[in-house]
Amino acid sequence: MAEASDIIQVADRDGVAFVRVRSKAILSEAEVEAFGAALERLAEMPGQRVVVSFLGVHHLTSLVLGALVRVKKLLAESGGDLRLADIEPHVYEMFTITRLDRMFRIFERGDEAVASFLPPAET
Amino acid sequence: MPSRRRPSGDFQAWTEKTLPTHLGAIRPVETELMARLRDLGYDEDHRFAVRLAFEEALVNAMKHGNRMDPSRQVRLRYCANPECVEIHVADDGAGFNPASIPDPTADENLRKPCGRGIMLMRSYMDEVSYSCSGQEVHMIKYRNP
Numbered sequence: 001m002a003e004a005s006d007i008i009q010v011a012d013r014d015g016v017a018f019v020r021v022r023s024k025a026i027l028s029e030a031e032v033e034a035f036g037a038a039l040e041r042l043a044e045m046p047g048q049r050v051v052v053s054f055l056g057v058h059h060l061t062s063l064v065l066g067a068l069v070r071v072k073k074l075l076a077e078s079g080g081d082l083r084l085a086d087i088e089p090h091v092y093e094m095f096t097i098t099r100l101d102r103m104f105r106i107f108e109r110g111d112e113a114v115a116s117f118l119p120p121a122e123t
Numbered sequence: 124m125p126s127r128r129r130p131s132g133d134f135q136a137w138t139e140k141t142l143p144t145h146l147g148a149i150r151p152v153e154t155e156l157m158a159r160l161r162d163l164g165y166d167e168d169h170r171f172a173v174r175l176a177f178e179e180a181l182v183n184a185m186k187h188g189n190r191m192d193p194s195r196q197v198r199l200r201y202c203a204n205p206e207c208v209e210i211h212v213a214d215d216g217a218g219f220n221p222a223s224i225p226d227p228t229a230d231e232n233l234r235k236p237c238g239r240g241i242m243l244m245r246s247y248m249d250e251v252s253y254s255c256s257g258q259e260v261h262m263i264k265y266r267n268p
Contacts, residue, residue, distance in 0.1 A: 029146040059171070061178050062243055066236035073234060090171045097246045098239050099228040 007034045010042070016114045017042050019052045024059070036067035039082075043071055046078040049117045053110040055086035065100060072104065081105075085113040142181070142197040144189040149181045152199060159203045165266065172247035173208050173264050177201075179240040180212040180260050188214030188258065207249075207265045218257035 009020045019039065023031060042050055052068070054060075072082040085107040087095065095101040107113035138155075142148045156177060160170050181197060189195035195215035202209045227238040245251045250263040 059174065061175070061182065062237075062239040063182065065239055069234060070236040073236075090168075094175075094243065097243065099233060103233055 007031055008038050010038070013051075013114045014118055015049070016117050017048060017050045018110065018114060019050060020110075021052065021054050021057050024056055029063075032061070032063040032067060035064065036070065039067065039071040040074060043074040043078070043080065046080070048075060048078070048080040050075060050080065050082045051110060051113040051117075052082065052084050053086045053113075054084065054088070054091060055110065056088075057091060058088060060091055060094060062098075065094065065098060068104070069100070081117075083107065083113045083116060085110040137200050137202045140199045142199060144185045144191055144193055144195050144197060146182065146185060149178060152181075153177055156201060156203065156208075160208065163203060163205055165208075169208075169264060169266065173210075176244040176248045176251075176262055176264070177210060179244050180210065180262065183240050183260075184212050184214035184216075187219070188216030190216065205266065207263055210262045211259060213254075213259035216258060218254075220257055221253050 007021065007023050009022055011018045011020070019042070021035075039050070039052070042048055050071075068082065068084070075082050083105045086109060087106060092101070092106070095104070095106065105113070105116065107116065140152060142152065153174060157170060157174060160173060165173075181199070184197045185191060189197065192215075197215075198211075198213040200211040221241060224241055225232050225238060227233070227235065227242055232238065241251075244260070244262060247264075248262040249265050249268050250261075252261050253259065254261075
């Protein structure tokens, strides 16, 4: 099985788990399993807020979409959420075709997705 | 549904392969097909579409058709020429009725983790049809639809 660290990199950004997908294409079963398992581990923390950035990712399969749906459901059960960012046009089209763009909040940039979890700054 | 325009496969040799039921077997043949499309000058949109459908068809054949049984095989035939790309994928499974697959975009199915592969294949290819038994899928992507 592929190592999770080969597929994703996780950083804490203001209490939000920011997941950067490192692989340009998540295709093989091992990669999808590692990707899903790593996100599910994040979902074990109640109320976890997660952003997945697909910056540089140019190809996905329906298996990855399924993994994202499963993790979003897990997070929602504990009061958390999964939001997505940096999705290139070809890949974004897969979300629109499958109507998953209505299920996920998708942001153009990762920092916008992180900010969406934070309380608005006082002026 | 009959093809509205038959690909000119007569002058183009078909590539035929028998793959083991092992998902790791997909990438080498996918790389080979993508190189062929690049050589033929297919643009990025076409290559993305064909790659996605090719991957989904082979994953479906291995996971849902052959149930990942290593004693079963997947038979692949494809032909890429300047006009179109035509792909056949057949498995050794029990077959299925494509009409029985629920619409993954229906509200009640949106939160289900699976069932989107066939829909993506239909969306990205110009023609997708199944044999009567459901053991073989046939797809075509035209260069100029």
